[in-house]
Amino acid sequence: MNMDKFAQQIQEVRQRTEVLNQHVVGQSCSPQQDLLVQAFEELQFALEELRVAEEEVRVQNDELVVARSLVEQERQRYMDLFDFAPDGYLVTDTNGTILEANRTAAHQLQVSQQYLQSKPLVNFVPLEERQAFRSQLLQLRDKEGLCEWEICLLSREGNKFDCSLSVTTVYDLQGNSIRWRWLMRDITARKQAEQQIRSIQLQNLQLQEAARIKSQFVANMSHELRTPLHAILGFSQLLLRRYYDHFPSELRSMVERIISSGKHLLALIEDILDFSTLEAGRLNLQKQEFNLVELVTTVTEELRFLADQKNLTLAIHIDIQNHRIVNDSNRVRQVLVNLLSNAIKFTDTGGVFVEVQQVGQDRVVLIVRDTGIGIAEDELKNIFQEFRQVNESITRRHGGTGLGLAIVDKLLRLMNGKITVKSKLGEGSTFRVELPRQVS
Numbered sequence: 001m002n003m004d005k006f007a008q009q010i011q012e013v014r015q016r017t018e019v020l021n022q023h024v025v026g027q028s029c030s031p032q033q034d035l036l037v038q039a040f041e042e043l044q045f046a047l048e049e050l051r052v053a054e055e056e057v058r059v060q061n062d063e064l065v066v067a068r069s070l071v072e073q074e075r076q077r078y079m080d081l082f083d084f085a086p087d088g089y090l091v092t093d094t095n096g097t098i099l100e101a102n103r104t105a106a107h108q109l110q111v112s113q114q115y116l117q118s119k120p121l122v123n124f125v126p127l128e129e130r131q132a133f134r135s136q137l138l139q140l141r142d143k144e145g146l147c148e149w150e151i152c153l154l155s156r157e158g159n160k161f162d163c164s165l166s167v168t169t170v171y172d173l174q175g176n177s178i179r180w181r182w183l184m185r186d187i188t189a190r191k192q193a194e195q196q197i198r199s200i201q202l203q204n205l206q207l208q209e210a211a212r213i214k215s216q217f218v219a220n221m222s223h224e225l226r227t228p229l230h231a232i233l234g235f236s237q238l239l240l241r242r243y244y245d246h247f248p249s250e251l252r253s254m255v256e257r258i259i260s261s262g263k264h265l266l267a268l269i270e271d272i273l274d275f276s277t278l279e280a281g282r283l284n285l286q287k288q289e290f291n292l293v294e295l296v297t298t299v300t301e302e303l304r305f306l307a308d309q310k311n312l313t314l315a316i317h318i319d320i321q322n323h324r325i326v327n328d329s330n331r332v333r334q335v336l337v338n339l340l341s342n343a344i345k346f347t348d349t350g351g352v353f354v355e356v357q358q359v360g361q362d363r364v365v366l367i368v369r370d371t372g373i374g375i376a377e378d379e380l381k382n383i384f385q386e387f388r389q390v391n392e393s394i395t396r397r398h399g400g401t402g403l404g405l406a407i408v409d410k411l412l413r414l415m416n417g418k419i420t421v422k423s424k425l426g427e428g429s430t431f432r433v434e435l436p437r438q439v440s
């Protein structure tokens with residue numbers, strides 16, 4: 001009831017009682033009149049209590065108005081959250097008839113929120129999937145907790161989109177299921193991304209297979225090339241050895257050229273074979289314990305004649321206590337031969353310096369430093385890539401395939417080591433190889 005009207009009515013009753021009271025008091029006294037006076041007094045007392053009660057009700061009413069506005073604000077806040085949520089939300093009855101829908105749901109299904117009211121959700125499922133959807137609904141009735149599945153939905157304009165559905169059941173006080181709350185997430189983008197990933201994975205597999213076939217082919221070819229080349233080299237060497245004294249010098253130099261070209265070709269084939277085996281991940285290290293310092297000294301001495309031909313200093317500096325390491329000695333030799341022959345190849349004055357050091361307890365370092373032509377800074381990052389030669393006119397003069405450092409880099413990765421380089425154009429280069437003392 002309107003509080004002001006109620007207060008006004010109390011006030012009117014009070015005034016009338018006052019008038020009556022005065023009227024009765026003005027009359028001559030009789031026992032009935034006394035009783036009447038008393039009754040009026042009590043009435044006035046009751047009216048006073050009523051007024052106090054009315055005041056309390058008024059206060060409570062004010063509080064109620066404030067509480068109601070707060071509740072309304074909260075309700076609006078939740079409605080906004082519901083409406084502007086990035087996912088579609090629906091409430092349906094347990095037959096799947098839509099009772100409430102937020103804006104996103106309406107947007108997803110390309111209809112107005114109003115239109116969705118009282119429509120069966122199954123209307124938005126493509127014909128061919130309706131049967132399955134209906135049986136999902138039947139199953140939902142017996143399920144407790146959150147149910148999730150993925151489905152293709154159809155907007156009113158006929159656009160299909162992939163959707164993930166999450167459904168929870170609402171129960172009444174007696175525990176009967178009365179509503180379903182649906183969350184609809186458009187997963188078209190995710191599905192497309194998954195499809196793309198799948199096709200990339202497939203392409204990747206095809207590429208891997210192609211790469212495997214290619215390396216297999218290269219490995220086979222290199223092997224096939226090596227066999228006759230060994231025969232050519234062997235017989236030319238035999239020819240030279242047996243008939244050295246009988247051959248005129250011109251013929252001798254011809255056979256020597258066959259041998260040196262054959263050796264060069266063999267080295268190239270070995271490089272290609274190594275690279276393809278490493279690339280295919282088919283190279284296994286033959287591990288054994290050996291003396292690293294001995295190996296470094298031997299290799300350096302073997303290549304000394306190359307340095308001598310160019311009048312270069314070739315020096316070794318050993319700074320390591322324990323000389324023994326566990327690794328594939330042939331492959332460590334290959335790393336060192338590559339670095340040393342490059343250093344000599346690309347140095348015309350000064351020298352090449354080899355150092356062996358120790359890093360902590362379990363790593364060793366090989367350094368090959370030269371005072372040669374150096375490498376420009378922007379080329380440094382490329383030199384470990386296969387078939388990469390820095391300055392082709394210079395390197396052509398020096399020969400090579402551009403595979404040496406790529407093989408070294410791959411070998412070191414296999415050994416759990418690493419190679420780094422510092423260089424300055426015109427001043428020289430320093431290659432630093434770090435290896436574990438014991439390859440696992």
Ligand code: ADP
Nearest residue numbers: 342343346383389390395400401402403404405
């Ligand atoms: P290559 O068979 O051409 O020597 P590498 O892979 O061994 O192939 O080397 C790649 C390129 O890196 C070389 O062609 C050369 O340009 C450069 N390079 C390697 N070592 C040195 C060095 N010590 N000094 C200058 N340039 C070098």
